[in-house]
Amino acid sequence: MKLLILYLLVLSVTLPVTAAELKVDLGQGAMTYRTEALLKRPDIRTINVPADVAFGHAMQYRAVPLAALLKGIGPGDHLQFVASDGFAAEIPAEIILNHRGSEAWLAIEDPAHPWPALSKNHGHAGPFYVVWTQPQAAHVGPEQWPYQLAMIRRLDSVATRFPAIVPDPSLPADSEVQRGFVVFQRTCFACHTLNGQGDAKLGPDLNIPHGPTEYLRADLLRAYIRNPQSLRQWPQAKMPGFDAQALSDRDLDAVLGYLHYMASHKPAH
Numbered sequence: 001m002k003l004l005i006l007y008l009l010v011l012s013v014t015l016p017v018t019a020a021e022l023k024v025d026l027g028q029g030a031m032t033y034r035t036e037a038l039l040k041r042p043d044i045r046t047i048n049v050p051a052d053v054a055f056g057h058a059m060q061y062r063a064v065p066l067a068a069l070l071k072g073i074g075p076g077d078h079l080q081f082v083a084s085d086g087f088a089a090e091i092p093a094e095i096i097l098n099h100r101g102s103e104a105w106l107a108i109e110d111p112a113h114p115w116p117a118l119s120k121n122h123g124h125a126g127p128f129y130v131v132w133t134q135p136q137a138a139h140v141g142p143e144q145w146p147y148q149l150a151m152i153r154r155l156d157s158v159a160t161r162f163p164a165i166v167p168d169p170s171l172p173a174d175s176e177v178q179r180g181f182v183v184f185q186r187t188c189f190a191c192h193t194l195n196g197q198g199d200a201k202l203g204p205d206l207n208i209p210h211g212p213t214e215y216l217r218a219d220l221l222r223a224y225i226r227n228p229q230s231l232r233q234w235p236q237a238k239m240p241g242f243d244a245q246a247l248s249d250r251d252l253d254a255v256l257g258y259l260h261y262m263a264s265h266k267p268a269h
């Protein structure tokens with residue numbers, strides 16, 4: 001038994017990059033796209049991504065326009081991008097479809113030309129990775145670049161699926177709490193659940209049993225989100241820091257306002 005585990009471990013470390021499958025389920029029967037077929041598509045391009053989020057430097061990819069794989073979706077639809085590590089990005093179809101100048105691409109790792117390893121404890125970005133050209137045009141955030149991508153699916157909106165994370169609808173849309181809820185979905189919800197709801201499996205729940213605004217001093221919590229290592233340090237920490245470009249001061253205030261509000265809106269039990 002021990003030998004078998006050792007063997008599997010060695011295998012998983014030395015295994016070369018192989019062809020993989022991406023599942024796309026838009027609600028009319030799931031489709032499976034394989035690496036070889038994707039690499040042979042007529043719409044495949046070589047694209048340059050000057051400020052790549054996962055790698056932190058310029059990258060070049062073989063990629064197909066993401067919209068071409070999502071035929072039939074409308075701007076009101078909602079998509080979830082699930083990675084093999086438990087990351088689940090919620091991305092409104094609107095930013096992929098409405099051509100505000102940002103274009104989403106599915107980057108495909110060719111087993112013959114594997115991508116470099118990611119920095120720190122993030123493993124490998126392949127086999128599929130959503131990258132953007134001109135991300136600033138549609139305010140695409142760093143958590144909207146899912147890598148290690150395994151599945152894309154159309155789902156109901158976050159608010160419909162997870163009512164326990166939704167602030168009181170009578171709060172105006174431009175209130176800090178509602179704005180913070182939007183920032184939370186875009187920036188935190190890919191890794192954290194809240195009130196036990198959500199599909200992410202990477203980080204701790206941000207409200208139960210206790211929310212961070214209840215047990216972390218306000219200035220330290222703020223500093224933590226900018227740079228988690230400024231609070232506590234350990235080698236395998238996984239939460240990325242959000243600098244002012246990834247999360248403006250106003251958005252940081254809003255998300256903290258939302259977390260503070262949710263601390264007094266826990267599910268009854």
Ligand code: HEC
Pocket residue numbers: 143184187188189190191192202203204206212224225228236237238239240242255
């Ligand atoms: C890419 C995944 C990821 C994203 C995105 C992310 N976090 Fe985290 N977060 C983690 C992980 C994982 C931990 C556990 C500590 C670690 O491994 O770094 C964590 C820990 C935390 C903690 C500390 C909890 C405790 O008591 O130790 C807080 C607070 C927190 N995150 C808040 C946030 C907020 C707010 C956002 C959005 C602005 C956010 N996180 C975005 C992955 C993430």
